[in-house]
Amino acid sequence: MAHGDVAHGHVAHGDVALRRVARVVLLDPAERILLLHGHEPGDPSDAWWFTPGGGLEGDESREQAALRELAEETGITDVELGPVLWHRVCSFPFAGRRWDQDEWYYLARTSQTATAPTALTDLERRSVAGARWWTCQELAEAHETVYPTRLAELLRRLLDEGPPADPETLDTEIV
Template sequence: MENGELPNGFGASPGSRRRAARVVVLDPLDRILLINASDPLHRNGPGWWEIPGGGIDHGESTEEAARRELWEEAGIAEAEIGPCVWFQRVQFSFGGWHFDQDEWVHIARCEGVAEGPQGLEALEVLAFGEQRWWTLEDLLEHQPRTIPYRMAEFLPHVIGGQFAGDPIDITPDEHHVARWHEQASPPKG
């Protein structure tokens, strides 16, 4: 990464939207794999839990990118990548960069063995922490900050195998984003 350029596939050219793929990966017990992360520029700031994913490289399909990201970020090589179940448009800042991004989210099934990261970008090495398999009950009980923001709202349908032919638009509204940021604030009082 020279002259402040983003790594290959990491960002989009100015004025364009970045294309990204993510993957909801479930094990045989219907637990979802999430990666704990935080912004490397704000190490003492609040973290979050996210599904694997990242930029789509030139010539890749969303499914190919989801498979590659699953290997790079979680070390899962053997997974059955299913259909794209969700789509979202998001804007966020991370590591000093601003992203305006379209995300396609696939579902995948695997045996539940994640070897850990196998090909992270330098910024991701600084951002990512532990990986953990979460039950839906744990997510609903603890309500951690997640990416996608609305994951817990739509996850029961995916786990139950109830997905439409076209991806569901889970783009967060202003109140979803505000709630996500409120979860990062210390309690008042």
């Protein structure tokens, strides 16, 4: 989530510079999605689930960032990266500051289901409490907070209809 030098790779949205982020909707052969369990540093009760991913570093592409972040956060490198599914602008408080992000969600598939982070930042070590594979049904029935908030519905449509012809713009989320 909070990764790298956020001074790099911003795009403008109104008067706010947005951090460019690549996220991964990673599916295993059973069509389960991998989510990370995050929480506010110092307050594990303020928790949520989210897709792997993070900010672009230097001059890397969004595709390169998606694969790098996935490897760092989950250890999963045997991945077939697919198309961009969704695009979302979001803004949220985390770790004492506000994050304004322009997020692209890539479809990816893997048969590698064991996870082990390889390169978490200090902030990630203090705020990421593990990973879990979810079925679409489990996600739909979950009482925990999940981002993006319509993920269960989006995943069901993806599994039923396949990827959209063009990336779908999700509602802007401001927390």
